[in-house]
Amino acid sequence: MNECSLYLNFVEISPVHKSSTCAANNIGCMLAWEFALRGANLILVDLDADGCANLADNIRDIGQAVKIYQCDLTKRDEINRVMSDVLRDVGNVDILVNNAGIVSARRLQDCPDVIIQRVMDLNIMASIWMTKAVLPGMQQRNYGHIVNIASLTGFIGIGGLVDLSTSKFASVGFSEALHCELSQMKKDIKVSVVCPSLLDRGMFEGAKSRFPAPLQPEYAISEIMKGILQDQEVIFIPWYMQFTPILKA
Template sequence: MANVFVELLVTLLKLVYYWIEGIVLAFVPASFLAKDISHDTVLITGAGSGIGRLMAIKFAEKGCRVVVWDVNNKGNEETASEIRKRGGKVTAYSVDLTDRHQIYKTASEVKKDVGQIDILVNNAGVVTGKKFLHCPDHLIIRTMDVNIMAHFWTAKCFLPGMIERNHGHLVNIASSAGFVGVSGLADYCASKYSAVGFDESIRFELNSQGITGVHTTVICPFFINTGMFDGVKTRFPFLLPILDPEYAVNKIMDAILCNQTVLLLPKNLVFFIALKGMLPTKCCQILADFFQISNSMDEFKGRGEKKEN
């Protein structure tokens, strides 16, 4: 009994310590806490457009060797040539992440051509934007394959090398849709909730094994103006703005460099998530209606995938 009491006391002290540490760190500029990644090799999936491309360019500017993967060969090569133009080191591979065997095969090629990966950014994503019962099976399967299953396979390929060297970072680009369900995004939200759970579980597994040199970061942004979610609405842009890609990527880079575990973008999403945890579900529904989260997808166009059936 005395042991439990001591354990409880130590736990409470640790809680207070890390709570204060969290508050202090929130006010310290990222540049003071940033780690040196200039000798690291970074692999980014879905680097052929959007925030994947921007991240690839930023990592290369930090001196990293960058490996870019995408199914869109043209976009991927454009990213690679942009990096080369700026004097960066990059290797591009055409990969369809819906195919587990292609992932394993390309990962072997990467290890042969470039060596071990220090930072893996699971960024590629797709959205269908259809109401669940209007969403054909193959599009639901594609959403799950790209947005979550591929995370499993890439992590299986590159995490063991990181653990062996006790050096590495697994970054999972999820979404605010990984915390809040949205009408018209059932498959997308399911995949992003999975990505949040995957990231958290891997972090706990690494911690419980005493692996201190391998970090995880899960990125949960609200809508970003990349084209993926063209047409979506936000009722109160001053509270929940549609984010500028450059701004979002700067915040993502800061979070990775500071080994931040979870990044919510914008920060005030934390209040919505906390409210969701505390309020009865009917209250959440009323709030979701007021903020028009329930119909934010009504005029969704995306990248023209609506034509696909």
């Protein structure tokens, strides 16, 4: 990855759950750091911009540029405003990582409508609006990479996680359809969707699963980066979960 590459990691800290995939910690932080170590300059978009400050300082210490923008990613108008600022201030975005996500961890009937709507707005609609913002520049240059962080629950529905499964099924479908659309347009823009099993960090820390066992964050990040750098269309973690669609069929 060359030094002029820009990595856009968009995230939000949300009151819906005790934790989320935010830039200031958890997977968002680890991914940002891995990209920085590979020479990428970063743009961090987060509801809690102050929470990214320490991460940004550490990244600047190794010589990479970082910009932080505050944004509520459940609001389309705010996303459009912030992305206009990003494209004006920074210019082209080479890699977009749609990383933000929350989960209510409640049964459907026990989950308030407002929370279900917020999960959908953040987990899938924000990915669509962010992608629409960066695609024109990528299409003009015929270069770029869209990375959507989904989940194994995007292939297997799980009771008690109806909102999460629904949004992640949508993320998998969005990624597949976008890849087909760009291929039809003969554009050399990569699309990857990341489908890990439960991660022993953040939203699912302490979760129990006999098979597959909860993933250790360091292993998950290593596999995500490997898949992105190899332009994999679907990145299953652990790798053997790639047989899930076949077994399900």
